[in-house]
Amino acid sequence: MKIFRNAKIYTANSECQSATAMVIADGKIKWLGLEGDMPSYEGEIVDLQGKVIIPGIIDAHMHPIMLADVLEQVACLPPQILSIEEMIVALQNYDARQRGWILGWGYDEGKLAEKRAPLKEDLDRASTELPVIVMRTCGHIISVNSKALEIAGITKDTSDPQGGQIDRDQNGEPTGVLRENARNLVLQHLPSPSEDEIVARLVKLSHILASYGVTSITEMMATVSPLDYLSLYRKARSKGLKQRVAVNYVWDDIQKHDLLVEENIDRQAGAYIxxxxxxxxxxxxxxxxxxxxxxxxxxxxxxxxxxxxxxxxxxxxxxxxxxxxxxxxxxxxxxxxxxxxxxxxxxxxxxxxxxxxxxxxxxxxxxxxxxxxxxxxxxxxxxxxxxxxxxxxxxxxxxxxxxxxxxxxxxxxxxxxxxxxxxxxxxxxxxxxxxxxxxxxxxxxxxxxxxxxxxxxxxxxxxxxxxxxxxxxxxRMEKVGLLKEGYEANFVVLAEDLREISQDQIMNVKPLATYIEGECVFKQ
Known part of the structure; x- marks a missing residue:
C-alpha cells in the first residue's frame, strides 16, 4: 500500500473534483480525498510536497506500431531537415542493412525550402540500387524512388487503384508520389519485421509514452497480415508494454477473418478490439x-x-x-x-x-x-x-x-x-x-x-x-481516465499546475513521474 499526501490532485471526476491525498493498493485507488479526512492506513508514505497529480493521459487515436517503427527511420522534420537537399543527405546515411530499404518519415512540403514533395528523381540521388520510401507527415502519401516503382511494377500504363492516385508528370509518367490506396502498391513489398522485432519496439515505445504521461492507448489501423496486431500487442504486454490498448481493425480484415470472438472484445483485457x-x-x-x-x-x-x-x-x-x-x-x-x-x-x-x-x-x-x-x-x-x-x-x-x-x-x-x-x-x-x-x-x-x-x-x-x-x-476502456476509488491507479505527477502556468509553456511540461496500475513506470 502507498499513501500519497501533501498533493494537489485533479481527479477529472465530477463527484470529487479535487483532493490532496490518495491511497493505492493492489494497483487500484483505495481512497481519495482531503488529507484531513483520510482514515488511518499503514504503508509507504510519499510526500509530494505540493506537487500536482493528474489522471493518466489516454490517447484516443494513434498508431503505436507505426510510431515505434518510424522512430527507427530518418525523421524528415525540422529542425534536422529543412529541405529536400538535406533529406537526401540524411537518407544516404541511413543504415539499410537490416531492411534492405531506405526509409524516412514526416516530410511536409510546406516546411521544405523547395515547397514541394520529393519526387523519384530526388530520391534516386539517395540511391538507385535500393528502394527508397519517404512517408508524408499525414501518413496518407508517400514519395518513392525509381527502384521502388520498379519493384511495385508501377509504370505509365498502371491504372490508379480504387481510392488511390498515382501522381503523373505532363507525359503521364509516375512522379514517385503515391496517394491514399496507391501507397499499398509499394508498401506491400516492404519486408516485414519479425514479431520479436515489433514487440521489442513496442516495449521501448512504452517507456517513451510513459515519459509523456500517456497511460492508455489506441491502435487505429490494425491488420491481420503479415502479423496480427492484437497478438502483437498481447505479446508486447507480456514483455513489458505497460499501457492498455484498444485495437481497431480495418474493415477489410474484419470481413476476411473471424476476429470478433468474445475473448477479443473483452474490454477488461489489457489489449482488446x-x-x-x-x-x-x-x-x-x-x-x-x-x-x-x-x-x-x-x-x-x-x-x-x-x-x-x-x-x-x-x-x-x-x-x-x-x-x-x-x-x-x-x-x-x-x-x-x-x-x-x-x-x-x-x-x-x-x-x-x-x-x-x-x-x-x-x-x-x-x-x-x-x-x-x-x-x-x-x-x-x-x-x-x-x-x-x-x-x-x-x-x-x-x-x-x-x-x-x-x-x-x-x-x-x-x-x-x-x-x-x-x-x-x-x-x-x-x-x-x-x-x-x-x-x-x-x-x-x-x-x-x-x-x-x-x-x-x-x-x-x-x-x-x-x-x-x-x-x-x-x-470504452474500463476503470481508467479519472481518479476515483476502485479505478486503476494511473496518474501523472507534475511539478506545476497546468492551469496556472503560462499557456504558451504547456508544451514544455515534462512529467516528474508516471504510474500505471500503481507502479512507477517513469521517473525523471
Whole structure:
C-alpha cells in the first residue's frame, strides 16, 4: 500500500473534483480525498510536497506500431531537415542493412525550402540500387524512388487503384508520389519485421509514452497480415508494454477473418478490439480530404474512399458484436456522408458513441446538428493546425483554417469529444506528446505564432477532461481516465499546475513521474 499526501490532485471526476491525498493498493485507488479526512492506513508514505497529480493521459487515436517503427527511420522534420537537399543527405546515411530499404518519415512540403514533395528523381540521388520510401507527415502519401516503382511494377500504363492516385508528370509518367490506396502498391513489398522485432519496439515505445504521461492507448489501423496486431500487442504486454490498448481493425480484415470472438472484445483485457475502422477520405494537408469546395488555386476536391453501403455493412457487424464503428473523415463531404448515413439509423451502444468520426476537421452546420442529436463522437487533433500550419494556409487559407478542428464548437453543440495525437501522422518530432496538443487546443496558436482562431479556444480544464475522462468514454476502456476509488491507479505527477502556468509553456511540461496500475513506470 502507498499513501500519497501533501498533493494537489485533479481527479477529472465530477463527484470529487479535487483532493490532496490518495491511497493505492493492489494497483487500484483505495481512497481519495482531503488529507484531513483520510482514515488511518499503514504503508509507504510519499510526500509530494505540493506537487500536482493528474489522471493518466489516454490517447484516443494513434498508431503505436507505426510510431515505434518510424522512430527507427530518418525523421524528415525540422529542425534536422529543412529541405529536400538535406533529406537526401540524411537518407544516404541511413543504415539499410537490416531492411534492405531506405526509409524516412514526416516530410511536409510546406516546411521544405523547395515547397514541394520529393519526387523519384530526388530520391534516386539517395540511391538507385535500393528502394527508397519517404512517408508524408499525414501518413496518407508517400514519395518513392525509381527502384521502388520498379519493384511495385508501377509504370505509365498502371491504372490508379480504387481510392488511390498515382501522381503523373505532363507525359503521364509516375512522379514517385503515391496517394491514399496507391501507397499499398509499394508498401506491400516492404519486408516485414519479425514479431520479436515489433514487440521489442513496442516495449521501448512504452517507456517513451510513459515519459509523456500517456497511460492508455489506441491502435487505429490494425491488420491481420503479415502479423496480427492484437497478438502483437498481447505479446508486447507480456514483455513489458505497460499501457492498455484498444485495437481497431480495418474493415477489410474484419470481413476476411473471424476476429470478433468474445475473448477479443473483452474490454477488461489489457489489449482488446474496440472497433471497426473505415476511411471516408484522406487528409487536408495532402489535399485528399473530400471537400465540397476545391482546395485553393486548384480544382481538387479530394478522394472518396467509402460509400453509404459499405458504412452500413460495417455497422451491422459492429452492432452485432457491440463494438464501435470508427471512420476517418476530414472534409465536409466525407463527414456529411457518415452523419447522413446514420442519422436515420439507431445507435447500438449506450455507454459511448456507436459511431466515431476521427479528425472531423470541417463538419458542416448540418453535420454538427445531426451528430449531436444522434450521438456521433468526434476525435479531433488540434496538433495538426499547430505544426502543419503552412500546408493548411496553402490549401485552405487563413479564414477557413481558423475554423478547423473546432473543439469549442463541438462542446457547445453537445458532441461527445476526445483529444488525441494521431502520432506519428503529423509533422512534429514529439507527435505523441499530449502537452503539445493541449497547448494547441487551449491557445489556438500555431508553433510559428499564427492565430488559429480564438473562438475555438478551450480551457485547460476542458482539455484535461478531453484527454482523460472523456477519452476513457470515447474508447470504452474500463476503470481508467479519472481518479476515483476502485479505478486503476494511473496518474501523472507534475511539478506545476497546468492551469496556472503560462499557456504558451504547456508544451514544455515534462512529467516528474508516471504510474500505471500503481507502479512507477517513469521517473525523471
Amino acid at each position: 474496440g472497433g471497426i475502422k473505415l476511411f471516408s477520405d484522406g487528409s487536408v494537408s495532402g489535399r485528399t480530404a473530400l471537400v465540397s469546395e476545391p482546395f485553393l488555386n486548384s480544382t481538387e476536391t479530394g478522394i472518396a474512399m467509402t460509400t453509404k453501403e459499405e458504412l452500413l455493412a460495417a455497422s451491422i457487424e459492429a452492432r452485432k458484436h457491440g463494438i464501435q464503428l470508427v471512420v476517418h473523415a476530414m472534409g465536409d463531404k466525407a463527414i456529411d456522408l457518415i452523419v447522413d448515413t446514420f442519422y436515420e439509423e439507431e445507435a447500438w451502444l449506450t455507454d459511448a458513441p456507436s459511431v466515431r468520426i476521427e479528425h472531423a476537421a470541417m463538419p458542416s452546420e448540418s453535420a454538427l446538428k445531426k451528430a449531436a442529436e444522434w450521438g456521433i463522437g468526434f476525435v479531433p487533433q488540434p496538433i495538426f493546425l499547430f505544426c502543419e500550419i503552412e500546408s493548411y494556409l496553402q490549401n485552405l487559407g487563413l479564414e477557413k483554417t481558423q475554423t478547423l478542428y473546432g473543439v469549442q464548437t463541438f462542446l457547445q453543440q453537445g458532441i461527445a469529444t476526445a483529444l488525441s495525437s494521431d502520432a506519428p501522422a503529423t509533422s512534429w518530432a514529439e507527435a505523441s506528446n499530449p502537452f503539445v496538443t493541449i497547448q494547441a487546443a487551449v491557445t489556438r496558436t500555431a508553433y510559428d505564432g499564427t492565430d488559429l482562431g480564438a473562438a475555438e479556444r478551450i480551457s485547460v480544464e476542458e482539455a484535461l477532461q478531453l484527454y482523460t475522462a472523456d477519452a476513457k468514454t470515447m474508447i
